[in-house]
Amino acid sequence: MTLDPALARLLRTMPKAELHIHIEGSLEPELIFALAERNGVALPYPDVDSLRAAYAFSDLQSFLDIYYAGASVLLVEQDFHDMAWAYLQRAKADNIIRAEIFFDPQTHTARGVPIGYVIDGLTRACDRARDELGIHASLILCFLRHLSEDDALQTLQQALPYRERFIGVGLDSSEVGHPPEKFARVFAQARALGLHLVAHAGEEGPPEYIWSALDVLHAERIDHGVQSVKDPALMARLAAERIPLTVCPLSNIKLCVFDDLRQHNLRDLLDAGLVATVNSDDPAYFGGYLSQNFIETFTALGLDANHAYRLARNSFEASFASPDEKAADIAVLDQHFADAGLPIPA
Numbered sequence: 001m002t003l004d005p006a007l008a009r010l011l012r013t014m015p016k017a018e019l020h021i022h023i024e025g026s027l028e029p030e031l032i033f034a035l036a037e038r039n040g041v042a043l044p045y046p047d048v049d050s051l052r053a054a055y056a057f058s059d060l061q062s063f064l065d066i067y068y069a070g071a072s073v074l075l076v077e078q079d080f081h082d083m084a085w086a087y088l089q090r091a092k093a094d095n096i097i098r099a100e101i102f103f104d105p106q107t108h109t110a111r112g113v114p115i116g117y118v119i120d121g122l123t124r125a126c127d128r129a130r131d132e133l134g135i136h137a138s139l140i141l142c143f144l145r146h147l148s149e150d151d152a153l154q155t156l157q158q159a160l161p162y163r164e165r166f167i168g169v170g171l172d173s174s175e176v177g178h179p180p181e182k183f184a185r186v187f188a189q190a191r192a193l194g195l196h197l198v199a200h201a202g203e204e205g206p207p208e209y210i211w212s213a214l215d216v217l218h219a220e221r222i223d224h225g226v227q228s229v230k231d232p233a234l235m236a237r238l239a240a241e242r243i244p245l246t247v248c249p250l251s252n253i254k255l256c257v258f259d260d261l262r263q264h265n266l267r268d269l270l271d272a273g274l275v276a277t278v279n280s281d282d283p284a285y286f287g288g289y290l291s292q293n294f295i296e297t298f299t300a301l302g303l304d305a306n307h308a309y310r311l312a313r314n315s316f317e318a319s320f321a322s323p324d325e326k327a328a329d330i331a332v333l334d335q336h337f338a339d340a341g342l343p344i345p346a
């Protein structure tokens with residue numbers, strides 16, 4: 001099945017926000033090898049092709065093992081800048097005008113990399129993106145849920161000198177067996193600091209994890225959340241409270257959350273009135289950046305230009321931009337549709 005070329009073009013060119021991208025998951029094999037050479041890090045793969053050949057995952061954990069190995073080449077400030085700058089240039093090609101970017105400090109501090117190198121390098125790339133690409137990029141610090149809450153609390157303390165450099169905190173890594181409530185105290189501290197709160201929930205884990213992300217952590221957005229369809233009461237709440245879901249279709253296929261993109265529930269989430277968005281998660285590992293996620297999902301599910309508008313608009317509404325910034329982003333979107341001669345859906 002191929003997509004109408006005009007719709008494919010719309011999906012590529014429409015202004016959009018990306019709200020679920022792990023910056024370490026944007027490390028392409030070529031950059032992994034270049035950084036390994038620059039830093040004298042030995043990799044367990046002889047070349048780019050054999051590394052890429054290992055990207056065949058059976059579940060979240062099988063991916064995370066390779067993802068953390070890939071991040072081992074990141075050592076100095078310049079590495080974090082180069083990684084984020086490469087992503088932001090790709091974001092520009094997809095007409096992403098706003099990006100809220102996850103980073104995993106514990107993946108680096110556990111190897112002895114100072115958190116300042118991580119945050120300085122990422123911040124420098126985000127500042128450059130604003131000046132040179134016109135992209136509003138901000139950072140969300142994620143805690144690794146397979147580690148202890150004490151480790152997360154320590155990480156938040158280490159990040160405090162950089163409090164103005166990130167807009168929120170999130171929760172990622174191995175989900176099942178590590179429910180949100182394990183991180184109640186560190187999320188309470190982040191909340192008291194005025195940080196935004198998000199959490200991965202309902203990717204592989206049950207709907208109960210989404211409830212506790214909302215009720216215990218006070219998450220404002222749910223990352224993934226696709227398991228919510230198993231719980232009608234939860235669906236009703238997500239719709240009524242307009243709690244956004246940052247859905248990542250190609251990730252869900254690569255990690256075997258759904259067998260096939262045609263079975264993905266994105267259309268059901270939209271039909272139920274949820275503020276669903278499309279995102280790339282770890283694009284270097286999952287076969288595509290944001291526009292590719294849109295194009296493959298629209299092809300598989302038979303979605304149309306009205307869905308495209310709804311998803312782009314949801315991405316702006318779900319962002320942590322100010323009300324004025326959101327209105328400006330949506331005006332840019334509306335103008336894009338008007339210029340394309342497309343009606344703006346109600």
Ligand code: HPA
Pocket residue numbers: 022025060067172173174175200203251281282
């Ligand atoms: N889920 C959980 N943790 C992650 C992911 C994901 O999809 N990507 C990077 N860390």
Ligand code: ZN
Pocket residue numbers: 020022172200223281
């Ligand atoms: Zn994710």
